[in-house]
Amino acid sequence: MTIKVFNREKIVSKGIISELRKICSRILCHANVLGYSKDDQFAIHLALEEAVVNAVRHGNKQDSEKDVTIEYELSPEKIELWVTDQGMGFKPSDVADPRSGENIYKAGGRGVLLIKSYMNSVEYNNAGNSVHMTKLNSKPV
Template sequence: MKKIQPETIQMTVKSRLKELKRVEKLAMEIASRIGLTRDQTDNLSIAITETVGNAIVHGNKKDPDKDVDIAVIIQPDTIRVQVQDRGEGFDPDSLSDPLDPENLLKESGRGIFILKSLMDNVSFSFSPKGTLVEFEMSLRRSSDSENGTVKKPER
């Protein structure tokens, strides 16, 4: 992995699903620039696009007048991502377990599960300004990240 210089990269997108291509491109560019492994690159890209997609669809209800703010804070051993929407929020504890048999065939409801499976230290903050989702990805190499092992998120 390359020597990583601390920096913060910010992007604001409108609540349109076509914006996810720009978000994915940003994730891939960051991953390439700092020398992430293929698994780390895929995990970061999935986590960011899934979180922004949830912000667009569920938070901002696809209202193109509402923005989604993204900040990627790069440190030598961690990438921290913040995604802020303008929505009313939700209760993370009330979400269905996508692994329950009655949920296995549902087309949605896996985003936060995926995020918690791929990333470290996932948190949610709610305010009158909207919902802030934050997560971190450790850049320390481990046998799990090297072989693509996905951990089951804690409940």
Template sequence: MKELKRELIIPNSQNNLAEADDFIESNLETLGVDKSLIADIAISATELINNAILHGNGGDTSKQVKIRLEVENKTVIVEIVDQGKGFDPTIIPDPLAEENLLKEVGRGIFIARSLVDELRFDREPGWGTKASITKYLPG
């Protein structure tokens, strides 16, 4: 499989979510990645991009979100970087708890983590929170 390294920076608006999704999906399609695996990566990534736009950057339209896509050694890595002050992902309420099951929001990080092999959060100097997802491709 070919290797790939691409980057997209979008203005901080959900109006740009489809562009970010297309960036991820079309690049992975050109490498022949399985459609179902692309969907898992895209669902996970759009959860984190929504999170970056709405929470990390607080909906501030003067900010940006950076999306970095890397494919190497049968491994897909997507990094989503906001310009926010960061958050503690361990304090998110359990979306599977009975009292949270009917809540409209609060399951994005859970879904993002469920569909990939690794999800971690750290900081990117000069920017803000960096969410990194890793998905290992079969074969």
């Protein structure tokens, strides 16, 4: 089976969340045109925004001189997203489960769980500074 890619783009931007959110909006517009359901668009939006905010806040430590790279490949069947920061990285397995014990009442710490919950596939590179997320279109054209 061959998947025709309709959009593929790599965008490097300074870690300014408002600018990165505009990029997220552009990706969601493409998903809408390709017939992704509102639920799928919500999942993509939530996961992408969480990954971008994590890259800026935790990866780049809010250093606006450091870049965040968003790359995406979009087809009617699936969207693949990569978010990469210039930080030191982290081990996803070291992130505490926000659903257990004292973590339940903490204000943050749910981004990684949300991303995993809403995407079909989530992988981190060995350095821990890049996440690759895949969302299958629940209603492919």
